[in-house]
Amino acid sequence: MSEGSARKFExxxxRKEAAQYxxxxxxxxxxxxxxxxxxxxxxxxxxxxxxxxAYKPSDLMRYFREQTSAPNRSPREPRRPDFDDDLPEPAND
Incomplete structure (x- = not known):
């Protein structure tokens, strides 16, 4: 496999580890x-x-972010995605 076509392995x-994550x-x-x-x-x-x-940590992080909403002041406000940059990126062990 050439260097340009090599994929980074994650x-x-x-399933148990994914749930813990x-x-x-x-x-x-x-x-x-x-x-x-x-x-x-x-x-x-x-x-x-x-x-x-088998779950990729990056897929789990994406799912978590999709399920997370930004804080609201009222239950009448529509939910909006929360793009919290403080979340850790998944580690590639």
Whole structure:
């Protein structure tokens, strides 16, 4: 593979590790909930290694940001995305 076509590898997380990752960010999540969301086509992107679910930390971070809204002063205000730059970028181990 040439240097220009080489892709950066991102470690994949198991469903349990992915749930722990989201929980550390403040979105309490269990592995069973991730499995249900996957079956309903509503959760973060998920690949597979063999039969096991495999999540990229960058996909989990994207999902977290999509689910997070900016602070509102009133429940009548429409929710808007919160682009909080203070969130850590996923580590590539």
């Amino acid at each position: 470690r994949r997380l198991s 989201l929980t550390r960010l403040g979105m309490t999540m269990s592995a069973q909930t991730l499995a249900r969301l996957y079956s309903e086509c509503k959760g973060p992107e998920c690949g597979h290694i063999g039969r096991r679910a």
